[in-house]
Amino acid sequence: MHEIKDITIIGGGPTGIFASFYAGMRGATAQIVDTLPQLGGQLTALYPEKYIFDVAGFPKVLAKDLVHDLAEQAGQFKFESFLGQHVVDLVEEDGHFVLVTEADRFPTRSVLIAAGIGAFSPRRLPQQCADAWYGKGIFDNVADPEKFRGQKIVIIGGGDSAFDWCHQLRDRAAAVTLVHRSDKYRAHGATVAEVQAAVDAGKTVLLPFHELHDVLEVDGRLTGIVLRDVKTKETKTIEADAVLPMLGFISDIGPLANWGLNLEKNEIVVNSLMETGRPGIYAAGDITSYPGKLKLIATGFAEACTAVNQAFHWIYPEKKVNPGHSSNLAVFGQKDD
Ligand SMILES: Cc1cc2nc3c(=O)[nH]c(=O)nc-3n(C[C@H](O)[C@H](O)[C@H](O)COP(=O)(O)OP(=O)(O)OC[C@H]3O[C@@H](n4cnc5c(N)ncnc54)[C@H](O)[C@@H]3O)c2cc1C
Numbered sequence: 275m276h277e278i279k280d281i282t283i284i285g286g287g288p289t290g291i292f293a294s295f296y297a298g299m300r301g302a303t304a305q306i307v308d309t310l311p312q313l314g315g316q317l318t319a320l321y322p323e324k325y326i327f328d329v330a331g332f333p334k335v336l337a338k339d340l341v342h343d344l345a346e347q348a349g350q351f352k353f354e355s356f357l358g359q360h361v362v363d364l365v366e367e368d369g370h371f372v373l374v375t376e377a378d379r380f381p382t383r384s385v386l387i388a389a390g391i392g393a394f395s396p397r398r399l400p401q402q403c404a405d406a407w408y409g410k411g412i413f414d415n416v417a418d419p420e421k422f423r424g425q426k427i428v429i430i431g432g433g434d435s436a437f438d439w440c441h442q443l444r445d446r447a448a449a450v451t452l453v454h455r456s457d458k459y460r461a462h463g464a465t466v467a468e469v470q471a472a473v474d475a476g477k478t479v480l481l482p483f484h485e486l487h488d489v490l491e492v493d494g495r496l497t498g499i500v501l502r503d504v505k506t507k508e509t510k511t512i513e514a515d516a517v518l519p520m521l522g523f524i525s526d527i528g529p530l531a532n533w534g535l536n537l538e539k540n541e542i543v544v545n546s547l548m549e550t551g552r553p554g555i556y557a558a559g560d561i562t563s564y565p566g567k568l569k570l571i572a573t574g575f576a577e578a579c580t581a582v583n584q585a586f587h588w589i590y591p592e593k594k595v596n597p598g599h600s601s602n603l604a605v606f607g608q609k610d611d
Pocket of ligand 1: 284285286287288289290307308309310314315316317320321325326327328359360361362388389390391392393394434527528529558559560561569570571572574
């Protein structure tokens with residue numbers, strides 16, 4: 275059992291990290307609990323190497339760099355994050371909430387749900403032969419593209435992640451082959467065109483209508499894979515040091531559905547105060563629904579401010595809802611608090 279905090283934030287995506295900064299700015303104690311092993315939510319898990327162009331103040335910023343800067347900003351205040359912890363339950367005890375994960379219990383005066391599209395995990399390859407190779411030659415998460423420098427890479431998938439990584443790894447890897455079950459690609463047209471140009475220039479191999487059939491090994495090391503043509507059923511072998519299945523993510527809001535909140539299509543309906551209808555529980559970011567809602571990082575930031583201010587005032591009614599301007603706050607060494 276941890277020390278009780280004012281605000282416990284479910285989700286360490288951009289909304290949750292910014293909320294923890296904002297809580298610190300208000301003088302509230304806060305903590306983040308997230309299922310994933312790293313902070314950043316979708317930015318870290320789905321598109322760390324992509325540029326984002328619509329975050330105010332940044333002409334462009336790599337998703338992973340935005341997460342780094344958000345964490346640095348939040349780190350100005352005592353900021354604890356408990357990662358790899360999936361929130362499975364919410365109970366009320368002794369006049370406060372307790373968020374329960376599979377391994378721990380987090381007592382808290384209020385809850386801010388910034389759970390995005392829910393807890394997500396990469397969709398796995400359906401072929402059983404792949405199971406034993408996850409983490410040892412088959413990787414569904416590219417945390418550091420440098421790890422694949424000089425390697426022969428096979429990417430499996432036909433969506434944005436598959437095409438993006440094909441494009442991103444081409445100059446680092448010794449060879450990149452993109453394999454997809456059909457010739458219909460869900461990726462953005464411009465990225466498909468870029469990869470097609472690389473194929474025409476002989477820098478990338480594109481194999482439509484193929485799927486994984488077997489994994490080849492030498493002394494416990496993955497050395498290649500066998501692919502099967504889904505139309506002719508013929509097989510072919512290609513050398514590989516690493517296989518990257520990029521098959522999208524499965525997301526699930528899971529236990530949040532059972533907390534008596536007003537849900538619409540797996541989103542939490544909130545009012546303009548980011549209240550969920552259950553006193554002491556607020557929501558912000560992609561998980562929320564209201565008329566005109568935009569699922570953007572910028573909107574999540576603004577909603578985080580509202581939710582934290584409301585939660586703080588709810589816990590400490592004598593405290594003002596509106597903190598005033600940060601440029602005047604004593605907490606930042608300014609005069610006029
Ligand atoms: C490919 C791609 C490109 C994008 N490009 C842009 C862009 O250019 N500009 C833009 O503004 N937006 C963009 N977006 C959307 C943007 O990423 C989202 O709006 C943003 O990530 C929402 O942030 P969030 O913090 O609300 O949720 P998320 O980023 O989804 O984070 C939620 C976190 O909650 C955690 N969580 C969920 N349930 C639980 C639980 N039960 N217990 C513990 N943890 C839990 C998850 O693990 C996750 O880490 C893009 C999205 C994608 C997929």
